[in-house]
Amino acid sequence: MALYQSRSEVAAALEGLHLFQFVTSNCSQRVRIALEEKELAWTAHNLDGARWQQMQPDYGAINPNRVVPTLVHDGRVYIESNDIIEYLDDTFTQPNLRPQDSVARNRLRTIQDDSGAFQWVIKTLSHDILFRATRNVTAEDIAMFERLELEPERVAFYRDFAENGTAWAARVDQGKNAAQVALEKLETILEKDSWLGGHAFGLADIAWIVNVARLQLVKFPLEDFPRVLKWATRVKARPSYHRAVTSYSG
């Protein structure tokens, strides 16, 4: 569920739509595309992940998971990017980004959930290829994560990344295998439908394009997935993707 009962007075005082985000994070991009599809006015609150701003107490009061994105709408706090885009679709109904019938809706939600569960793959391959040169996770950082009682798996991830040994190599291998499996699944869906949610563009496409674009950015081989490539080109040609991702600089 998207709504979170936040204790943050900062959030409670915000009117309209506000997005707490990293400019380049795929989960933030997911929400931005939905906002742009609906042509909504919103305000950005940019955090710097390289300086661990998501760990700061003020932000922890807004989002207890200390991750981005967080949407604040008229003082109410919404977390989890896939729940947020569903909230936006329920609240701002034009254009509608989900089918009306419940069977199709449930199918679409499963595809969306898969995109969220895929986050560990995105995180692993991004760290391995994009962040390795610039992100220095120190022993002090790890101690801070433990003090903040982050989930043990999240701490283990950063410890393995910092050590850059066999445990990290195993994570990368698992990530690559999982990416292959996920792309095969998308390719199969696109064999009979032009969009991931059926015959119309919608939330499932928004949910996955940010992941597929990140796979392209880390140069994961996509040649064996021609339908996925064509679909990605079509989604990226939309004005919403252009405004939210291609030309977005914060």
Ligand SMILES: N[C@@H](CCC(=O)N[C@@H](CS)C(=O)NCC(=O)O)C(=O)O
């Ligand atoms: N399930 C969450 C995942 C959020 C997430 O992992 N966000 C990343 C950026 S895409 C983040 O904040 N990472 C910072 C960190 O792990 O410290 C969602 O979809 O909102």
